[in-house]
Amino acid sequence: MRVTVPASSANLGPGFDALGIALALYDAVHVEVVDGPDGTAEVSAEGEGAAAIPTDHEHLVVRVLHRTWAELGLPRRAVRLRCRNSIPHSRGLGSSAAAIVAGVAAAYELAGFALRDNKNLDQALHLAAAEEGHADNVAASLLGGVVIAWQDGDRFRAASLPAHADLHPVAFVPAGESATHTTRGLLPAQVPHADAAFNAGRAALAVHALTTDPSLLPAATEDRLHQDYREPAWPATIELVRRLRAAGVAAAVSGAGPTVLALPPRGELPNSAHSTGFTALHLPVDRCGVRVVSGRSQIE
Template sequence: MKPLAQRFTVRAPASSANLGPGFDSLGLSLSLFTTLRVTRQSRTEIVPLGPDLAATPADESNYIYRAMQVTARRVGRELPPVRVEIETQVPLARGLGSSAAALVAGLVAANVLLDEALSLEELLDMAAREEGHADNVAAALLGGVAVTTLDKVGTHFVRMEPPAHLGVTVLIPDFELSTSKARAVLPREYSRADTVHALSHAALTVAALSTGRLDLLKHAMQDYVHQIWRAPLVPGLTDVLEGAADHGALSAALSGAGPTVLCFHDAREDTGRLHAFLNGVMRRNGLEGRVLDLPIDLQGVLVSED
C-alpha cells in the first residue's frame, strides 16, 4: 500500500441539480470548487478561510469535519489528528450544491486518511443518504452529467459526458434560499397528468443530453414538479424560463432549490445577448447578482498530494 502523504488536497466541484424535470435525479458538475488542504499533525484544527466561510465553525462541529466523521464511523476507525484548511468558490445556499461539495470533500478526505477503505460506489451511497438525494453528490463525485436513483437497495448511477458544445450560463442572485424552505412549498401529491409530464420530460432530457440533441432541450426541460411552486421564492425565475430561449439560450432551469438559474447555450455562439437579458431580468426585479459562463467540470472530486 502506498504510504499516506503527510499533506494532500481534495477538490470537489459545484453542481446544478434537477435540470428542469429531473427532480432529485439529474445533476451536472460545474467548475467552481470547494478545496480542503489536509495535513497530518499532533492535534486537530479546522480552519475555514475567506469571507464566505467566516460564519462557519472553526472546530470539530464544522460540517466538513462532521462529514469526515461519517466516513470514520462507517469504517469503524478513528480519524487521525489533522489540520483541515477549507476554501470555497461555491456560493452558499444558492442552488449550486455547496453542501454536496462540502460533504463529498469531507467524505473523500477521511477515506484517504483511512487508507481508502471505501469504494467510489460506497462513498456515493453514503453521501446520497446523508443528503437525502443523489443528484448533487453524484455530480460532485463523478463530474459531467449524473443520472441517479436512490432506494432501499442502494444508489445507482450512470455518468455521461455532456454534449461537446453544451455551454452553461448561470444567474446567481445575491440572496440565499435554503433547501428546506424551497422544499416546503412543494405539494404532497401530484396529478397523473403532471406525473406523466415529469416522467416523459425527464426521459427526453436524458436522451437529448446523451445523444447531443441540443435542439430538444427547450422542449425536454419543461417542469411542473418544482419550478412553478418555487417561482414565488425566486423573483425573475418565470421571466428567465419563458424568455431565455428568445435571447440565445437553448433552455433554462432553476438550479437545484435556487435561487440560481441555469441556462444552457451552444458554446460555439456568443453569450452577450443572453447576459444582457439576464442582467435585465435582475434589474427589473430589483436584484443584485452575477451572470457567469461556467465550464462543465468533467473530473469530479480530485485528490492530489502536495
C-alpha cells in the same frame, strides 16, 4: 492531501432529485492528520461563506470525514483543514454537497482506500447521499459529467454520462440565499398524473439532449413538478427562467434555487437575458468530479 470538488446543478428542469451536472467552479480543502484528541479539528477558511462557517469539529467537511472513518471502522483522528471556497453558499450550486464529497473523499484516501475503486466509489456515493438526503448533487461532484441518481430501497445509486461537447452552462447567481428545506416545503404532496407523465418524458429527453443532441434542450428542460410551486420563494428567479426560455434559451432553476442555470447554444446569450441582481458565470462542465492529491496513508 488536497481535495478539489466541483460545484453542481441539480434537477435541470424535469429531473427532480434525479439529474445533475458538475460545473467547473471549485472548492479546495487541504486536510492533514495532526496530534490531538480524537474527534477534534482546527479549520481555517477563505472565500465564500468563510466568515459564517465553524472552525472546529462542527465544520461540515470535518463531521463527514469523521463519520466516514467511523463507518470504515477507524478512529476519528484529529485533523487540520484549510479551505478555499469558490462555490456560493445556499444559492443552488451544491456547496453543501461539495463539502460532503470533500469529507468522504478525504476520509477514504487518508484511510488508504482508493476512492476510484468501484466498490469504494459506490459506498462513498451512498454515504455522501445519505448525508445530503438525495444523490443528484453529490453524485455530480463525486463523479463529474452528467449524472442520473436513484434509490434502490434505502441505497443511493448513480451513473455518470459524458456531457456533450457543445454544452456551455451559464449560472445566473443572485445575491440572496435560499434554504432547500424551505423551498421543498412549498411543494405539494400530490401532483396531477398528467404533470408526472409530462416530466417523465422530459427527463428522459433531457438525458438524450445533454449527452447527444443539445438542440433539444429547450424542450428537454421544461418542468411541471417543482419550479412554479416555488415561485413565492424567489419570483425574480422564475421570471428570469421564463424570460430566457422566451428568448429560446434552455433554462431551469438550479437545484433549490435561487440560481438559474442556462444552456445557451454556443454559450451565447441574447441581450434580453441579462438581469439586474444576477451575476452571470460561464462555467464549463466538469468531467472528472472530485480530485484528490495525497501522500501516504495517515490513518492506522
